[in-house]
Amino acid sequence: MSENKLFMSFSGISPELIEESERRRPRRRIWIYAISAAACLALVLGAAMLPTLMTGVSTGRDIIDVLPFDGAGGPAPGDPGSAVAPGTGGDDPSYPEGPPEDKEEVVEPDMDKNHPVQPDSPDSGGLIFNDVLTGASPPVWFFMLQGTPLSEYQLELVWSADCPTALLEAGEEERWLFDTNLSGEALYYGDGELYCLRLTFRYSDSDTPVTVTVSDAQKPLFRGCIPTDDAKMSRVFGTDGIECLCLRYEYGDSVTLSAEFTIGADLYRVSVNTSDEDAGRELIFNTLTRFQSNYFISRYPDLGTFVQGDGTSGSLAGEDEDSRLLLELEAKKALPPWGDGTLMTRVYRDGRVERGVLWYGEFSAEESWQLTREELMELRGRFCGLTPEDAEKLRGCEHAALGMEEYAITAYPDPWQYTKLAITGCVEDNETVKWTVELLTPEG
Amino acid sequence: MEDSRIVELFWRRDTRALSECETAHGEYLRSLAGRFVERRDAEECVNDAYLRAWNAIPPAKPGKLRAFLGKITRNLAIDALRRGCAQKRGGEAESVSRELELVVPDSALDAVSAEELAGFVDSFLRTLPRRDRDIMIRRCFFAESVAEIAAKYAMRANTVSVSLSRSRKKLADYLRKEGLYE
Numbered sequence: 345m346s347e348n349k350l351f352m353s354f355s356g357i358s359p360e361l362i363e364e365s366e367r368r369r370p371r372r373r374i375w376i377y378a379i380s381a382a383a384c385l386a387l388v389l390g391a392a393m394l395p396t397l398m399t400g401v402s403t404g405r406d407i408i409d410v411l412p413f414d415g416a417g418g419p420a421p422g423d424p425g426s427a428v429a430p431g432t433g434g435d436d437p438s439y440p441e442g443p444p445e446d447k448e449e450v451v452e453p454d455m456d457k458n459h460p461v462q463p464d465s466p467d468s469g470g471l472i473f474n475d476v477l478t479g480a481s482p483p484v485w486f487f488m489l490q491g492t493p494l495s496e497y498q499l500e501l502v503w504s505a506d507c508p509t510a511l512l513e514a515g516e517e518e519r520w521l522f523d524t525n526l527s528g529e530a531l532y533y534g535d536g537e538l539y540c541l542r543l544t545f546r547y548s549d550s551d552t553p554v555t556v557t558v559s560d561a562q563k564p565l566f567r568g569c570i571p572t573d574d575a576k577m578s579r580v581f582g583t584d585g586i587e588c589l590c591l592r593y594e595y596g597d598s599v600t601l602s603a604e605f606t607i608g609a610d611l612y613r614v615s616v617n618t619s620d621e622d623a624g625r626e627l628i629f630n631t632l633t634r635f636q637s638n639y640f641i642s643r644y645p646d647l648g649t650f651v652q653g654d655g656t657s658g659s660l661a662g663e664d665e666d667s668r669l670l671l672e673l674e675a676k677k678a679l680p681p682w683g684d685g686t687l688m689t690r691v692y693r694d695g696r697v698e699r700g701v702l703w704y705g706e707f708s709a710e711e712s713w714q715l716t717r718e719e720l721m722e723l724r725g726r727f728c729g730l731t732p733e734d735a736e737k738l739r740g741c742e743h744a745a746l747g748m749e750e751y752a753i754t755a756y757p758d759p760w761q762y763t764k765l766a767i768t769g770c771v772e773d774n775e776t777v778k779w780t781v782e783l784l785t786p787e788g
Numbered sequence: 789m790e791d792s793r794i795v796e797l798f799w800r801r802d803t804r805a806l807s808e809c810e811t812a813h814g815e816y817l818r819s820l821a822g823r824f825v826e827r828r829d830a831e832e833c834v835n836d837a838y839l840r841a842w843n844a845i846p847p848a849k850p851g852k853l854r855a856f857l858g859k860i861t862r863n864l865a866i867d868a869l870r871r872g873c874a875q876k877r878g879g880e881a882e883s884v885s886r887e888l889e890l891v892v893p894d895s896a897l898d899a900v901s902a903e904e905l906a907g908f909v910d911s912f913l914r915t916l917p918r919r920d921r922d923i924m925i926r927r928c929f930f931a932e933s934v935a936e937i938a939a940k941y942a943m944r945a946n947t948v949s950v951s952l953s954r955s956r957k958k959l960a961d962y963l964r965k966e967g968l969y970e
Binding site: 353354360 | 850851855856866881885889906907908913918921926928930
């Protein structure tokens with residue numbers, strides 16, 4: 345076992361802290377039920393009190409506000425002009441002082457039932473949900489839906505214990521659009537308890553996009569929603585060991601599916617470009633479930649798509665039909681002992697998995713290869729996992745590959761016995777393209 | 789027997805203190821040590837812990853005997869691993885160590901002593917909300933799995949995982965602000 349100093353230092357913590365941790369406490373779940381009820385109530389009331397509605401329902405220290413949002417010009421949550429004042433419960437005269445003190449009663453919600461709410465007003469605009477969650481210094485999370493007027497869709501609020509959780513990094517900002525007629529699931533969490541909000545959208549205007557934003561009082565933290573009417577995706581969400589997961593669909597010429605999540609302290613991103621959405625979903629699902637219990641999933645903190653696979657077209661180069669590459673994952677800052685580098689994982693349709701290590705720069709090693717220009721030129725033609733288009737790009741990129749001859753490309757004998765070593769090249773338009781070369785480690 | 793009476797036995801140098809410790813806390817301590825080392829080695833750690841306690845009390849007069857013994861046992865188990873004289877249990881302890889290593893690399897803490905670091909960690913834990921603190925202690929001190937912690941506190945595993953993730957980040961920030969590393 346590694347002798348991590350920080351880990352060992354926990355032996356020195358105070359006995360009273362240790363003893364405290366041994367006392368079991370019941371989970372406080374009152375907020376689940378209360379917020380659910382509050383959301384239903386607020387929506388129903390909101391429809392009847394248009395155009396301006398502010399409803400605050402206290403649930404102990406939890407609170408949810410629901411009020412109309414006027415689209416692009418409305419006040420931001422927490423702004424001076426906003427109807428959603430963090431922690432106040434809005435302007436509802438029923439709760440002039442904000443939420444009452446903490447309640448100790450525990451109410452177990454019926455988690456097996458959904459709680460649909462369908463506003464009966466056609467003009468209530470968007471919605472802002474503000475919840476002040478448990479904790480001594482609770483953060484304020486806003487769930488803001490803006491875009492199409494409420495008249496153009498029906499909104500269902502569904503609270504479910506089965507929902508996944510999402511870890512929203514402060515400052516993170518994401519945006520994507522919903523497809524039309526797509527059921528959506530938006531997840532967020534609070535400081536005290538984790539819970540989620542599931543939204544189901546049905547549009548009458550099929551061309552109108554909707555943006556969902558989760559913000560704190562000052563700035564957006566998270567934009568978008570998680571369209572997952574796919575049961576398999578939901579299974580991924582509930583997987584132990586994956587602390588958060590957000591999926592993104594971008595609709596352009598093709599579809600991009602992404603999953604972002606953390607395991608431990610690492611942020612991961614898995615992404616796939618595909619012309620077949622179902623195949624892409626299946627791919628991500630299979631990949632995540634395959635790696636859910638370990639740390640080998642790619643760590644990929646940078647934005648950008650790195651997958652070169654196509655789930656259906658079979659356009660990948662260098663692989664036969666039965667074993668073609670489906671997904672390539674990267675792990676930045678790979679685990680020790682290699683130091684900075686990238687751990688790469690490649691998943692094939694037949695379930696075969698390869699892992700490789702990508703390094704930049706020089707590395708000391710017991711075993712190493714010093715690639716010559718000639719060797720690189722030869723290896724260039726042996727890469728795999730690229731589309732023909734990518735391969736074509738690389739052909740115009742010799743200067744980048746040539747630069748590699750100055751590097752000592754190293755492979756350690758390592759416990760995972762990688763059989764691939766990955767190197768990078770850079771095309772002339774500065775787009776980074778990854779490929780692998782058939783360098784074998786000593787074990788290979 | 790209550791812990792306070794066991795401590796009195798220690799102070800009177802009454803060897804029944806050891807048997808009472810075994811009765812009251814033996815299984816707990818073996819379980820704790822067993823998270824770090826194999827069962828046979830865990831047994832030795834617990835026995836050594838009793839001896840350490842015997843030598844330490846008096847002058848020590850622990851108010852939390854169970855935690856006092858737990859800390860000794862944990863230290864002994866880790867020491868045994870460091871000396872290579874015990875077979876590692878691996879599993880959660882390894883995972884916990886790695887999780888912390890990823891947040892605050894060992895190399896970043898070269899300048900601080902173990903005792904100082906423990907003090908900082910203790911202070912940090914007191915800044916956490918009670919639940920998050922307990923979860924972190926269960927994970928980092930007891931090396932319990934996420935599933936075990938979730939069951940103990942009647943929480944969902946994801947809840948525990950997220951709490952741990954956030955606490956680790958807070959710990960890193962705390963240590964950085966305290967100037968332990970950059």
